[in-house]
Amino acid sequence: xxxxxxxxxxxxxxxxxxxxxxxxxxxxxxxxxxxxxxxxxxxxxxxxxxxxxxxxxxxxxxxxxxxxxxxxxxxxxxxxxxxxxxxxxxxxxxxxxxxxxxxxxxxxxxxxxxxxxxxxxxxxxxxxxxxxxxxxxxxxxxxxxxxxxxxxxxxxxxxxxxxxxxxxxxxxxxxxxxxxxxxxxxxxxxxxxxxxxxxxxxxxxxxxxxxxxxxxxxxxxxxxxxxxxxxxxxxxxxxxxxxxxxxxxxxxxxxxxxxxxxxxxxxxxxxxxxxxxxxxxxxxxxxxxx
Amino acid sequence: xxxxxxxxxxxxxxxxxxxxxxxxxxxxxxxxxxxxxxxxxxxxxxxxxxxxxxxxxxxxxxxxxxxxxxxxxxxxxxxxxxxxxxxxxxxxxxxxxxxxxxxxxxxxxxxxxxxxxxxxxxxxxxxxxxxxxxxxxxxxxxxxxxxxxxxxxxxxxxxxxxxxxxxxxxxxxxxxxxxxxxxxxxxxxxxxxxxxxxxxxxxxxxxxxxxxxxxxxxxxxxxxxxxxxxxxxxxxxxxxxxxxxxxxxxxxxxxxxxxxxxxxxxxxxxxxxxxxxxxxxxxxxxxxxxxxxxxxxxxxxxxxxxxxxxxxxxxxxxxxxxxxxxxxxxxxxxxxxxxxxxxxxxxxxxxxxxxxxxxxxxxxxxxxxxxxxxxxxxxxxxxxxxxxxxxxxxxxxxxxxxx
Numbered sequence: 001x002x003x004x005x006x007x008x009x010x011x012x013x014x015x016x017x018x019x020x021x022x023x024x025x026x027x028x029x030x031x032x033x034x035x036x037x038x039x040x041x042x043x044x045x046x047x048x049x050x051x052x053x054x055x056x057x058x059x060x061x062x063x064x065x066x067x068x069x070x071x072x073x074x075x076x077x078x079x080x081x082x083x084x085x086x087x088x089x090x091x092x093x094x095x096x097x098x099x100x101x102x103x104x105x106x107x108x109x110x111x112x113x114x115x116x117x118x119x120x121x122x123x124x125x126x127x128x129x130x131x132x133x134x135x136x137x138x139x140x141x142x143x144x145x146x147x148x149x150x151x152x153x154x155x156x157x158x159x160x161x162x163x164x165x166x167x168x169x170x171x172x173x174x175x176x177x178x179x180x181x182x183x184x185x186x187x188x189x190x191x192x193x194x195x196x197x198x199x200x201x202x203x204x205x206x207x208x209x210x211x212x213x214x215x216x217x218x219x220x221x222x223x224x225x226x227x228x229x230x231x232x233x234x235x236x237x238x239x240x241x242x243x244x245x246x247x248x249x250x251x252x253x254x255x256x257x258x259x260x261x262x263x264x265x266x267x268x269x270x271x272x273x274x275x276x277x278x279x280x281x282x283x284x285x286x287x288x289x290x
Numbered sequence: 291x292x293x294x295x296x297x298x299x300x301x302x303x304x305x306x307x308x309x310x311x312x313x314x315x316x317x318x319x320x321x322x323x324x325x326x327x328x329x330x331x332x333x334x335x336x337x338x339x340x341x342x343x344x345x346x347x348x349x350x351x352x353x354x355x356x357x358x359x360x361x362x363x364x365x366x367x368x369x370x371x372x373x374x375x376x377x378x379x380x381x382x383x384x385x386x387x388x389x390x391x392x393x394x395x396x397x398x399x400x401x402x403x404x405x406x407x408x409x410x411x412x413x414x415x416x417x418x419x420x421x422x423x424x425x426x427x428x429x430x431x432x433x434x435x436x437x438x439x440x441x442x443x444x445x446x447x448x449x450x451x452x453x454x455x456x457x458x459x460x461x462x463x464x465x466x467x468x469x470x471x472x473x474x475x476x477x478x479x480x481x482x483x484x485x486x487x488x489x490x491x492x493x494x495x496x497x498x499x500x501x502x503x504x505x506x507x508x509x510x511x512x513x514x515x516x517x518x519x520x521x522x523x524x525x526x527x528x529x530x531x532x533x534x535x536x537x538x539x540x541x542x543x544x545x546x547x548x549x550x551x552x553x554x555x556x557x558x559x560x561x562x563x564x565x566x567x568x569x570x571x572x573x574x575x576x577x578x579x580x581x582x583x584x585x586x587x588x589x590x591x592x593x594x595x596x597x598x599x600x601x602x603x604x605x606x607x608x609x610x611x612x613x614x615x616x617x618x619x620x621x622x623x624x625x626x627x628x629x630x631x632x633x634x635x636x637x638x639x640x641x642x643x644x645x646x647x648x649x650x651x652x653x654x655x656x657x658x659x660x661x662x663x664x665x666x667x668x669x670x671x672x673x674x675x676x677x678x679x680x681x682x683x684x685x686x687x688x689x690x691x692x693x
Contacts, residue, residue, distance in 0.1 A: 003512045006537075007505045014502055116333030118525055120560030124693060127535045127564070138504070138536050211501055212525060212560055216331050220499060255505030260496040261466045263505075 002134040007252045009137055015248020016145035017207055021221055022228035022240040023152060024199030030235030031172040031192045034084060035092075037099035040222030041106035042072055042197045046204020047213040048114065054121050054208070061121060062143055064205040065151075072201025073194040080193030085186060103218065110215035118212035126209045144206040151202055155195070156237055168192050172235075227271050233284020242282055246270065319357035320622030322347075322612055323379030325389030325399050330367025332392060334524060334556060335601045339391055339413060341593055342605030349588065350609060356616040358609075369394030376402035376410070385624045386411065386615070388608045391601070393417030393468055396428075403427045409615075409628045413608040414601060416548075417472060421653040428652045429631050431611060431641075432604055433573055433659065435469075435548065439476035441659025442547035442571030443484050445673050449545075449569075449661060452673065453684040457516030457542045459491045463506060463530070464521035466495040473521045473548050491515055500526060507533035516542045520549060527551030527568075528560045535564050535689040542685040545661075546570040553662055553669035555597040563692050566664050567683050569672070574660045575603045576642040577671055577679045585640055599669070603641050610639065611646060642677055 025039045036042075049071055050064035079102075087095050128139035159165040170178040171188045179185050211217060228247055232239025247267045254266035274282060324343050327336035340362065347360050361384060363375035372395035376387055380402065387403055387410045390396045396415035403410040404427050412420065412430035416438055421430050433441065450456035462477060464470040474493065481490065492513040496506050507530060510518060518541045520530050527546070534540075544567070551557055552568045575582045575598070585606065589598045596602075614636055619626035636646040644656030661673035663682050670680035 003508055007508050010502070010504045111329060111333070116329065116337060118334070118528075118556050118560070120528060120556075122560055122562050127532065127689075127693075129536050136537060212528060212556070214334075216333070220501065251502075252505055255496075256509070260494055260500070260503075260506040260509070263500070264497060 004256060005135050006137075007256050008249060009135060010141065011249040011252025012245060013137070013141045013145040013248070014251070015245035016148045016241075017141075017203065017210075017244070018224055018228050018247055019241045019244025020148035020151060020199060020203040020206065022225040022232070022244055023155070023237065024196040024203070025225040026229045026232075026235055026237065026240045027155075027199070028193055028196035029229070030237075031168055032080075032084075032088065032189055034088065034095050035099065036196065037096060037222060038103040038106060038218075039200055039225050040218035040220060041103045041110075042075070042200035043204040043207070043221040044110060044213065044215065044218045045075070045106070046072055046201035047208040047211075047217070048110070048119075048204075049201065050205035050208030051119050051121060051213045053205075054123070055119075058123070060125065061123075061140060061205070061209040062147060064208070065147060065202045068201040068205035069198040070201075072204075073198040076197030077190045077194035079197075081186065081190040084193065085189065088189075103222070107215050107218055114215070116214060116216070118214040120212040121209040123209075140209045144210065147206055148203065151199065152237070152241060155199070159237075164188075164191065168195075227267060230281060231271055231274050233281025236281065236284045239281050239283035246282075318622075319359040320386065320616050320627075321379075321382065321384040322358050322360050322609075323376070323382070323384030323387045323389075324360055324362050325365060325372060325375045325379070325387060325395070326362065326391055327367040327395065328362070328364045330365075332367040334554070335414075335550070336364075336367070336391055338554075338596070338599065338601035339605040341589075341596060342413075342602035342607075343388065343609055345585075345589060345592065345602070346606040346609030346613075349585070350613045355613045358613065358616065365390065365395050367392075369398050372396060372398030372400075373402045375399065376408075377406075380406045380408055384408065385622045386612055386627050388413055388605075388612060391415065393420060396420055397423075400425045400428050407628070408624050409631055411608050411611055411631070413605045417468060421651040425652070427628065429611070429634070429648050429654075430652055431607055431646060431654045431657070433657045434653070435472040435476045436480070437655075437657070438548035438571075438573070438659065439473060439480050440484070441573070442545075443480055443486055445571045445659060445661040446486065446488075446545060446547070447484075448673050448675075449682065449684075452682060457488055459513075459515045460488045460517040460519050461510045461513050461515040462490055462493045462519045462521070463510055464493070464495050465498050465500075465523060465526055467498040470495070470498075470521050477519070477521075477547055488517060490519075496526070498523070498526075500529070503529040504533050504537075506530075507537055507539060511537055511539040518544045520544065520546045520551075522546060522549050522551045524551045524554045524556050527557055531561045531565050531568065538689065540686055540688045544568045544686065548572060550600075552664055553597075553599050555599075558664060558667040558669075562667060564689055566667065566692070567686050569661055569663045569682070570669075571659055571661050572600055573604070573657050574600055574642055574662060574669075574671060575640045576677050578677050579638070579640060581638060582640040600641075607639055607641050607646070610636065 046068040049068035053064040130137040167183045228243035232243030250266045251263045254263045365371035372390050376399040390399045391414050393415045414432050416435045418434040464474045549570050615630040619630040643658035660671045662669040663672045672682040
């Protein structure tokens with residue numbers, strides 16, 4: 001019983017982290033309708049930020065979240081304002097090539113700058129566990145999941161309640177209408193890209209103590225983000241959360257009931273099932289499909 | 291009067307250039323093509339191998355060995371690029387190839403070397419079919435999976451004699467790529483055949499891309515084995531140890547038969563003393579050979595932040611094999627090199643085992659295997675007795691006593 005509870009609980013925790021990774025992707029798509037194929041690379045930048053902060057100052061892994069998010073916000077803002085902006089009106093395949101090129105450049109730059117060796121955060125904190133009855137919850141993973149949920153909640157509140165958040169939603173709903181009422185679309189888009197990539201950066205800093213950082217992790221994260229948002233519904237924030245949790249739990253259940261090497265069979269199977277039965281995703285609206 | 295046309299002059303010049311070809315070949319460096327995964331997911335062992343190649347080339351040159359020009363080709367860790375890289379190197383004039391670290395890439399490179407009649411010296415790759423499917427150009431100085439496991443089983447048996455007891459039950463936890471699966475198959479085939487009195491109570495496999503091994507380790511722990519046998523790459527070995535610490539899973543021993551990972555610097559850096567006492571059975575350098583000590587010192591000077599492990603060692607040795615063949619062939623001609631490689635007989639070399647000789651399939655059958663145990667975050671040879679440099683610690687110290 002402890003085995004089942006422990007494995008499922010870990011699945012939930014991983015799911016929350018997946019959700020944060022996916023969040024950045026879904027918000028960028030939801031607003032600007034561009035698919036960021038370099039999303040995983042952004043997560044890896046966040047991981048390196050987390051690693052180097054730890055290596056230089058021996059900080060708690062959570063302390064790296066804000067600096068990593070700020071760095072990625074800046075990168076996202078500048079990229080959108082000066083580069084991606086010029087591709088918004090281009091056909092989708094041109095945008096794809098742009099982002100794939102970006103991904104290759106970032107991975108190459110990581111390889112040149114930091115080499116291929118995995119860099120792990122080694123602190124005693126990364127071996128701590130919380131004991132609840134017979135259940136042993138990994139402390140780092142629990143903190144990462146809690147931080148991810150907090151960030152998701154804050155972001156949701158920001159988009160609902162703040163002026164800028166409402167402007168972002170307006171730009172997403174009707175670009176021309178938003179421009180007519182005086183919203184500076186280019187700036188709003190750049191902020192959105194910044195927020196999306198800041199999510200990736202924060203997620204990177206949070207997972208740096210969980211996975212060793214190396215340049216070739218990126219495609220993994222991009223893939224996870226894609227599965228998560230497609231499952232939950234493209235462009236839907238609650239959808240990303242639900243998708244992340246579903247994948248985390250599905251993988252854990254598969255490892256338990258089937259063979260561990262069948263893990264992804266269940267999550268991909270779930271994906272195919274959802275795409276057949278509800279192509280817009282579990283929570284997604286049909287407009288998300290456009 | 292003899293009229294010299296431009297065509298005739300060119301032909302004459304070409305003939306003059308071609309005539310002393312054999313003489314020039316001896317003075318011009320022999321081009322050695324090296325195929326390795328120096329980027330992509332296998333970049334860590336790929337670059338370690340490259341250090342071995344480069345160090346080997348430098349030390350051979352300094353010792354007055356035959357002149358060689360090493361040309362590197364990266365496969366980006368994609369097996370299909372083995373062929374592409376081999377063809378490119380052959381076009382650039384390489385008359386002998388070295389590579390390619392992983393089995394799939396090596397087979398693909400051999401498919402290009404075979405029709406071009408260019409010998410391929412395999413530094414590392416363990417799939418049995420590399421020397422079993424009839425390639426005539428392949429020379430492998432590494433153990434195939436079945437020999438790797440036979441050596442490992444031998445070491446585990448000796449280990450029981452040293453410690454006075456063997457664990458009674460085991461869980462085999464392996465990565466499910468070509469390498470992990472062939473090792474797992476060899477383990478299950480040889481285990482009973484060689485009479486190892488350890489009962490394998492569960493076999494678990496996981497995907498090579500696994501990001502989280504908590505469920506795998508939880509299942510292994512639930513089987514309550516006295517011995518855990520992980521067959522891993524380096525990243526998953528790190529994940530397994532971290533999970534074992536978190537879940538407080540302490541078997542009597544951890545022994546990875548034929549498994550890479552724990553001896554790599556990335557592993558000991560990542561898990562520190564929690565990775566101590568983890569054992570693996572692998573081919574390794576002979577720490578008691580004075581030549582090994584000399585090479586290790588030189589390596590430590592040139593690469594102070596890296597570790598000399600088997601990727602470096604076997605790549606180094608591949609260069610020595612090539613240099614030896616060039617010296618005996620007296621030229622860089624591929625056919626002469628092939629004939630020289632066939633009669634290779636190197637007695638004194640750094641990796642543990644007998645003389646380097648290749649059988650008719652191109653396999654060196656004299657490669658030994660050692661048992662390594664991490665002690666104070668360094669891999670130490672604990673068996674066999676003739677090369678041991680430390681005593682094995684058994685049973686495993688509980689993780690909670692290591693904080």
